[in-house]
Amino acid sequence: MDDGLTDNIYQTGDIFSNRELVRVGYVPKLSRIVGRDDEVREVGGALGPAIQGGPPETCIIYGKTGTGKSLVARCVTRGAVKRAQDNGHSFQYCYVDCSDYQTEAKASREMARGLEEQLHADKSIPRIGIGAADYRDITWELLSEYDIDSFVVILDEIDKLENDEILRSVSRAKESGKSKTNIGVICISNKIEYRKRFSERVDSSLQENDLVFDPYDAHQLRNILTNRKDAFKEGVLEKSVIPKIAASSAQEHGDARKAVDTLYEAGRLAEKAGASTVTNDFVDEALKKAEANRFKELVSGQPPQVKLVLAALASLTKAQDRDQFRTSTVYDWYKRAAAEEGKQPLSYDRVSKLLREQGFLGITESEHTGGGYGEGSYMVHRLLRDPDIVVEALNDAS
Numbered sequence: 001m002d003d004g005l006t007d008n009i010y011q012t013g014d015i016f017s018n019r020e021l022v023r024v025g026y027v028p029k030l031s032r033i034v035g036r037d038d039e040v041r042e043v044g045g046a047l048g049p050a051i052q053g054g055p056p057e058t059c060i061i062y063g064k065t066g067t068g069k070s071l072v073a074r075c076v077t078r079g080a081v082k083r084a085q086d087n088g089h090s091f092q093y094c095y096v097d098c099s100d101y102q103t104e105a106k107a108s109r110e111m112a113r114g115l116e117e118q119l120h121a122d123k124s125i126p127r128i129g130i131g132a133a134d135y136r137d138i139t140w141e142l143l144s145e146y147d148i149d150s151f152v153v154i155l156d157e158i159d160k161l162e163n164d165e166i167l168r169s170v171s172r173a174k175e176s177g178k179s180k181t182n183i184g185v186i187c188i189s190n191k192i193e194y195r196k197r198f199s200e201r202v203d204s205s206l207q208e209n210d211l212v213f214d215p216y217d218a219h220q221l222r223n224i225l226t227n228r229k230d231a232f233k234e235g236v237l238e239k240s241v242i243p244k245i246a247a248s249s250a251q252e253h254g255d256a257r258k259a260v261d262t263l264y265e266a267g268r269l270a271e272k273a274g275a276s277t278v279t280n281d282f283v284d285e286a287l288k289k290a291e292a293n294r295f296k297e298l299v300s301g302q303p304p305q306v307k308l309v310l311a312a313l314a315s316l317t318k319a320q321d322r323d324q325f326r327t328s329t330v331y332d333w334y335k336r337a338a339a340e341e342g343k344q345p346l347s348y349d350r351v352s353k354l355l356r357e358q359g360f361l362g363i364t365e366s367e368h369t370g371g372g373y374g375e376g377s378y379m380v381h382r383l384l385r386d387p388d389i390v391v392e393a394l395n396d397a398s
């Protein structure tokens with residue numbers, strides 16, 4: 001084909017043999033889950049009775065981001081469904097990511113829709129016009145029509161739900177006579193604070209299995225990464241690459257998603273550079289990029305007034321050839337930035353306090369300085385990152 005393009009623009013290099021394995025969206029099979037044996041066993045134990053057609057126990061999983069909560073919950077449930085079928089029992093489950101379905105009605109609809117899909121049923125579930133309880137009734141109908149012995153709902157990111165109604169009604173469906181099926185729930189949250197809220201609001205009978213997934217240590221991350229080594233061609237990864245990413249990730253966050261992503265990024269950088277091996281230099285570059293991304297996330301998650309304060313400090317740092325500024329100088333620039341955006345500026349004291357809080361997050365640093373002859377002591381503030389990165393992060397967020 002003569003489209004003016006040559007084949008070599010599509011060249012992908014000699015680094016990856018199966019890059020899917022290290023992509024963010026990839027969900028590994030149970031056999032590729034490493035370092036979560038106890039957790040897998042606990043969730044499996046909660047679902048155990050359902051394999052024999054009995055009532056699954058409720059499970060509540062907490063843990064920081066990237067600690068394998070969603071992965072373990074889904075894989076273990078999927079495996080249980082298969083085993084129940086092998087035993088001649090009907091067991092179904094559905095997975096609801098509450099961050100995508102935050103209202104009671106949307107989450108209830110998604111539960112009904114998920115079950116409909118699993119059963120290959122056709123209920124023509126309306127998108128709008130009926131209430132949350134009606135959607136749940138469709139779920140109970142499906143369970144009864146298809147004679148399902150046990151059913152498990154995974155409510156992921158449950159803290160995003162507007163209320164606990166769906167949880168309450170699902171966990172009481174049997175005792176309230178709405179359904180004959182044995183119903184269980186797996187709740188997942190990356191907010192440890194939710195634990196307290198949960199126990200205050202929800203029936204104590206629900207708290208049967210309360211699991212906390214800890215951040216991964218270097219050894220576990222090393223195993224997780226080694227298990228995906230076949231994403232790369234034979235001999236391409238230098239020996240020190242995986243240990244280096246594992247050690248750094250364990251120290252910074254213990255997040256498997258981020259560690260896998262850094263490995264992928266190092267490979268991509270090697271690929272882009274036309275290299276034949278992934279060396280420590282590419283890892284360093286990938287780690288630097290990951291750190292910049294984390295910083296961006298941190299900045300973009302700040303409230304609008306904080307962003308204005310940071311924008312003022314960044315433009316000050318860029319405009320002048322020093323990097324420490326008195327609160328009054330930052331405040332002047334902040335007021336100007338607020339006026340430009342048509343925002344009412346906060347008081348001097350508020351801004352001064354916000355600046356100190358940013359220090360706590362590691363975005364800025366504040367210290368008392370003695371001042372020169374005749375001056376009292378005063379606070380100076382400094383951005384801890386390259387102002388260009390800060391400006392970029394702020395622009396990305398707006």
Ligand SMILES: Nc1ncnc2c1ncn2[C@@H]1O[C@H](COP(=O)(O)OP(=O)(O)OP(=O)(O)O)[C@@H](O)[C@H]1O
Pocket residue numbers: 024025026027028032033034035036063064065066067068069070071072189190224256257258260
């Ligand atoms: N034990 C593990 N073995 C192999 N890969 C893992 C493991 N734990 C996590 N991963 C990888 O990290 C990704 C993120 O894990 P998961 O989605 O389970 O995190 P999470 O705890 O649900 O995080 P979040 O709170 O952000 O939703 C997975 O898709 C998988 O690629």
Ligand SMILES: [Mg+2]
Pocket residue numbers: 069070071156
């Ligand atoms: Mg998750």
